[in-house]
Amino acid sequence: MTHRISWRTPMVILVCGCIILTLSMGARHTAGLFLQPMTQAHGWSRETFSFAIAIQNLVWGLASPFAGAFADKHGAGRTVFVAGLLYVLGLVLMSGATTPLAFDLTAGVLIGLGLSGTTFAVIMGVIGRHTTPENRSMALGIASAGGSFGQFAVLPVGQMLITSYGWQSALLLLACLLGLIAPLAYAMADGHKPSAGVGQSVLEALREAGGEKSFHYLFWGFFVCGFQTAFIMLHLPAFLVDGGLSANVGMTAVALIGLFNIFGSFFFGWRGGCGSKKNLLAVIYALRAVAILVFMLIPLSTASAWIFSAVIGVLWLGTVPLTNGLVAQIFGLRYMSMLTGIIFLGHQLGSFLGAWLGGRIYDQTGSYDIAWTVAIGLSILATILSWPIDEKTLLREERVST
Amino acid sequence: MNKGWHWFFIGVALTLAIVLLAAIFLAYQMPELLIDWANLRYCA
Numbered sequence: 401m402t403h404r405i406s407w408r409t410p411m412v413i414l415v416c417g418c419i420i421l422t423l424s425m426g427a428r429h430t431a432g433l434f435l436q437p438m439t440q441a442h443g444w445s446r447e448t449f450s451f452a453i454a455i456q457n458l459v460w461g462l463a464s465p466f467a468g469a470f471a472d473k474h475g476a477g478r479t480v481f482v483a484g485l486l487y488v489l490g491l492v493l494m495s496g497a498t499t500p501l502a503f504d505l506t507a508g509v510l511i512g513l514g515l516s517g518t519t520f521a522v523i524m525g526v527i528g529r530h531t532t533p534e535n536r537s538m539a540l541g542i543a544s545a546g547g548s549f550g551q552f553a554v555l556p557v558g559q560m561l562i563t564s565y566g567w568q569s570a571l572l573l574l575a576c577l578l579g580l581i582a583p584l585a586y587a588m589a590d591g592h593k594p595s596a597g598v599g600q601s602v603l604e605a606l607r608e609a610g611g612e613k614s615f616h617y618l619f620w621g622f623f624v625c626g627f628q629t630a631f632i633m634l635h636l637p638a639f640l641v642d643g644g645l646s647a648n649v650g651m652t653a654v655a656l657i658g659l660f661n662i663f664g665s666f667f668f669g670w671r672g673g674c675g676s677k678k679n680l681l682a683v684i685y686a687l688r689a690v691a692i693l694v695f696m697l698i699p700l701s702t703a704s705a706w707i708f709s710a711v712i713g714v715l716w717l718g719t720v721p722l723t724n725g726l727v728a729q730i731f732g733l734r735y736m737s738m739l740t741g742i743i744f745l746g747h748q749l750g751s752f753l754g755a756w757l758g759g760r761i762y763d764q765t766g767s768y769d770i771a772w773t774v775a776i777g778l779s780i781l782a783t784i785l786s787w788p789i790d791e792k793t794l795l796r797e798e799r800v801s802t
Numbered sequence: 803m804n805k806g807w808h809w810f811f812i813g814v815a816l817t818l819a820i821v822l823l824a825a826i827f828l829a830y831q832m833p834e835l836l837i838d839w840a841n842l843r844y845c846a
Contacts, residue, residue: 552823555830556829556830559834652831655827655830659823659826
């Protein structure tokens with residue numbers, strides 16, 4: 401028997417996965433930059449634009465478990481390839497959309513579907529399958545840092561494209577950039593590596609996960625993560641400006657979150673490989689509560705805003721490698737993409753509520769105080785939910801041995 | 803590759819990464835980005 405050495409080494413898969421995450425997360429992050437030029441060009445309201453982005457976020461969350469299940473069954477390569485094409489198609493058609501409905505279908509549905517197959521659930525699954533248990537958490541941390549880097553780096557690039565070439569050309573140029581996902585998907589074509597749970601059906605895997613308290617704890621913990629990150633990213637600059645600081649301070653705060661997020665994602669991924677992941681998760685949520693509480697109690701200033709942004713940035717997406725790593729550790733790798741896709745749905749529901757409730761509470765009360773308090777309370781809840789997670793790998797009888 | 807070159811390239815790569823991150827950070831101070839920040843509030 402000849403044994404062919406594949407060029408798809410763990411390092412190749414990790415690098416390609418990082419680039420895919422950088423592109424997909426980065427392009428998605430530029431959406432807001434198109435609001436003003438597109439609404440002005442078409443005479444739409446801001447609500448029309450925001451509604452399509454809200455659809456995008458919900459479709460992203462709802463489609464993630466299905467994209468994950470498709471990747472688990474048919475391979476991540478095909479999933480990433482198809483989703484990448486949908487993403488590109490969404491951007492191209494979005495540039496030509498002239499009615500709100502067309503905009504909802506392109507910027508909302510198509511890009512949402514594209515995101516579901518080119519972001520964490522699918523990419524983390526294939527990286528998880530190709531790394532050893534000792535290196536897995538760090539590899540997931542590096543991939544997470546790739547997505548964080550995309551969010552941080554592509555925003556100014558998007559702005560420069562709009563300024564230099566106009567919004568329509570900028571969308572087409574972004575689509576060209578996203579076209580790189582198609583060849584990169586070839587590296588993600590992992591087939592199926594033998595792994596724990598290989599004899600399970602999808603329904604059995606779902607039933608098993610649904611019966612495990614740890615899965616529910618991870619889901620609701622990620623819900624809290626989504627709530628806090630969406631609320632802070634969306635409302636922090638407005639909060640700072642309301643407090644008498646300049647818009648420049650708000651923008652720098654966002655940049656600091658993005659910058660420190662890169663280091664935090666890597667750091668927590670690395671530390672997750674050295675010890676208990678659930679304890680680290682609990683620490684992240686607890687530190688978020690402390691950081692928000694201190695930020696609320698001390699007088700607002702430029703220094704306090706920047707220090708808070710740096711601290712919350714470190715804690716931003718450190719939850720991603722730990723949560724994904726725990727899913728792999730507890731349930732095995734066979735259905736990792738599907739299960740992390742379901743947990744990511746919790747994240748998106750939290751994001752939706754965090755973004756919407758933050759604005760709603762502000763409109764009702766004229767301040768963000770209640771929203772910050774809710775964020776602290778949820779953080780404490782997520783800390784409490786993280787401690788009892790059982791990190792042990794589930795023992796099950798394999799029906800098919802490999 | 804000997805150890806000296808190994809660390810040399812790691813040092814160069816780290817320096818370039820820091821320069822890149824600093825450049826991106828400074829790009830956030832672009833006036834155009836600042837003006838459009840109002841847009842991000844609606845759909846981040």
